[in-house]
Amino acid sequence: MHEWALAESIVMAAVETAQKEKLKTITEVTVHIGELQQIEKEIFLFALNELAKSQKPKIKNDAFHLKTEKSTLVCKTCGHCWKYSDMKKKLNETESESIHFIPEVVFVHARCPSCGSPDFEITKGRGVTLTSIKGVR
Amino acid sequence: MEPRTSVIEKRLKNIKRIIAVASGKGGVGKSLVASSLALHLAHNGHKVGLLDLDLYGPSSHIILGIKDEFPAEEKGIIPPTVHGISFMSIVYFTQEKPSPFRGVDISNIILELLAITQWGSLDFLIIDMPPGIGDETLDVIRYMKTSEFLVVTTPSKVAMGAVSKLLKILIELKKPVLGVIENMTMTDSSFIKQEVKKLNVRYLGKIHFDETLEEAIGNADRLAETQAMKNLTVILMEINL
Numbered sequence: 001m002h003e004w005a006l007a008e009s010i011v012m013a014a015v016e017t018a019q020k021e022k023l024k025t026i027t028e029v030t031v032h033i034g035e036l037q038q039i040e041k042e043i044f045l046f047a048l049n050e051l052a053k054s055q056k057p058k059i060k061n062d063a064f065h066l067k068t069e070k071s072t073l074v075c076k077t078c079g080h081c082w083k084y085s086d087m088k089k090k091l092n093e094t095e096s097e098s099i100h101f102i103p104e105v106v107f108v109h110a111r112c113p114s115c116g117s118p119d120f121e122i123t124k125g126r127g128v129t130l131t132s133i134k135g136v137r
Numbered sequence: 138m139e140p141r142t143s144v145i146e147k148r149l150k151n152i153k154r155i156i157a158v159a160s161g162k163g164g165v166g167k168s169l170v171a172s173s174l175a176l177h178l179a180h181n182g183h184k185v186g187l188l189d190l191d192l193y194g195p196s197s198h199i200i201l202g203i204k205d206e207f208p209a210e211e212k213g214i215i216p217p218t219v220h221g222i223s224f225m226s227i228v229y230f231t232q233e234k235p236s237p238f239r240g241v242d243i244s245n246i247i248l249e250l251l252a253i254t255q256w257g258s259l260d261f262l263i264i265d266m267p268p269g270i271g272d273e274t275l276d277v278i279r280y281m282k283t284s285e286f287l288v289v290t291t292p293s294k295v296a297m298g299a300v301s302k303l304l305k306i307l308i309e310l311k312k313p314v315l316g317v318i319e320n321m322t323m324t325d326s327s328f329i330k331q332e333v334k335k336l337n338v339r340y341l342g343k344i345h346f347d348e349t350l351e352e353a354i355g356n357a358d359r360l361a362e363t364q365a366m367k368n369l370t371v372i373l374m375e376i377n378l
Contacts, residue, residue, distance in 0.1 A: 005144070005213030005253040012147070013140035098230035101214065102249050104242040105230045118237040126245070130138040 002101060003039055006128045007047035010064075011055060013130050018057045023135035026059045030132040034125040035071040035084050036103040038096070057135070071125030073106075080114035084125065087113060103127050141252035145280050148213075148251060151258035152186070155284040156315070157277050161299030163268035165291045166320040166344070167191075171265035172200040173369050174287070176357055178378065179221035183260040186216065188250070189226035190277070191267040192243055193236055198228050202355035213255040220357045225254055243272040251280055269299070270306050278310060285313040288338075290329060291321045297332050304336050315376050316341035318369070341375055344368040 014029050031048075033039045045066060052059035071084040087110055088096060095109035103126050112120050149155070158171035168191065175187040189197040198204070201220060207229055208214035216225040227236065227246065238246065256262065264284070267273050277284055286307055290300040300317070307314050316339035319329045323346045333340040344365050353359035360366060 002210050002213050002253050005255070006141075008147075008212075009140040009144035009252050012143040013138060016143055017138070094232065098232070101253070102227070102230045102246055104238060104246045104249075105227075105236075107238060107242065108231045108234045108236050118235075121239075127249070128140065130140045 001040075001043055001047075003044040004047045006037075006039070007044055007051055010048060010128065010130055011051040011059070014059070014133055015055050015057065017130075017133050018135055021133075021135070022137055023057050023133075024137060025057055026055075026063055026133060026135040028065065028132070028134040029059070029063050029130065030065045030067065032067050032069045032129045032131050034069050034103065034127045034129070036099060036106060036122065036125055037127040038100040039128065041066055041068075067131075069125045072123045073120050074123050075112035075115060075117055075120040077117035077119050078112060078115040080112055082113055139248075141248045142280065145248075145251045148254060148256065149262075149281060149283075152256060152262045153260050155262045155264065155281050156287055157264040157266050157274075157281075157284045158287050158289060159266040159274065159303060160268055160289045160296070161270065161301070161303035162290065162296040165268075165289050165296055165300075167268070167289050168196045168200055168265050169350075169365070170287070170289050170318060170320065170344075170369065171263050172197045173360065173366050174373065174378070175222045175261075175263045176201070176220060176361060177366070177370060177373060178261050178263070180361070184223075184258065185221065186223040186225070186256050186259045186262040187265065188254075188262060189224075189228070189265045190247065190273050191265055192227050192238055192246055192273070193267065195226045195228045195231075195265075197265045198224070198226055200354055200360070201357050208254075211255065213253045215255050215257075223256060223259065225250065240272045244276055247273065247276045247280070270303055274303070278312060285315050287315045288317045289320050290317060292319060292324070292326055292329055294328070297329055301332065301336065304333075304338055308336065308338075314338050318342065318344060318372055320344045321346045339376075342368070342372040344372070
């Protein structure tokens with residue numbers, strides 16, 4: 001359950017931001033979950049809510065909103081665009097799990113489906129990002 | 138917003154010392170020094186972690202003979218303990234395949250590893266650095282603020298040229314440099330010692346070229362018995378390690 005570690009980074013970043021902005025309560029935190037990281041959403045949300053209980057400033061119940069972000073992979077060699085979900089079936093369980101831990105190892109285990117190049121980039125949907133925080137002062 | 142940077146300090150807070158074994162040049166024996174240093178400290182009863190940050194060519198696991206290990210998952214990932222060393226490497230996730238990473242990917246991998254690795258409490262975290270002053274070195278300086286540097290060179294003027302550049306940037310950034318180890322020496326030349334002294338950095342001593350070393354690679358017990366390890370132990374005593 002390495003989702004806990006990522007949830008902890010979200011909660012700490014939200015708290016840091018709220019402290020800078022002098023918020024007394026955090027009411028809403030929007031988190032984008034990139035497709036490549038293959039986060040277990042329920043576990044992640046559970047971890048966020050558990051970690052939120054002991055924070056200052058206070059984080060309101062059910063403050064976390066999760067949005068899944070589809071990935072876009074773009075080949076630097078031939079320009080082909082594709083999604084991780086298009087190629088996931090071709091990867092074995094170990095490869096897929098490795099990408100779950102470190103999304104960049106997709107460059108190790110996958111190739112451009114059009115030209116076979118390993119030189120592609122993740123332009124969308126890599127991992128977990130904190131996209132917005134709302135609160136009251 | 139990048140959330141992972143917020144949690145790194147917490148992940149590292151119970152580590153007493155972080156020592157990055159670095160060089161401006163590849164092939165000078167950084168991984169051997171880093172692995173041997175970790176073994177030496179573990180043998181002396183310290184709690185030790187070893188992080189291989191050479192993402193293109195990780196080799197600490199080859200030197201220490203670490204195979205068929207994988208981190209446990211618990212509120213992050215917990216490095217397996219081998220030879221008394223908590224060992225973390227990209228190799229768990231690349232399975233020895235080629236790793237064609239660009240700079241931005243390198244930084245993302247380092248951030249991810251630092252954010253999700255649960256080291257627990259350690260006396261020492263040793264980092265096996267890749268050569269040069271690229272992303273990995275800059276990221277270690279940026280995110281692992283307490284890191285100290287142990288620099289390795291060979292007697293070659295070519296190696297020292299690149300090592301001088303690394304030393305100069307570390308000095309400019311006011312990073313603690315424990316000193317320079319001269320590895321694989323075959324003569325009594327004092328060239329490296331003089332060059333290091335010009336930069337006001339401590340010259341720590343020589344590890345003589347050891348023909349038997351290659352046979353000890355992959356076997357931590359045999360490694361500990363090599364002349365190279367004996368030379369290193371003397372050097373490490375100089376800096377109370």
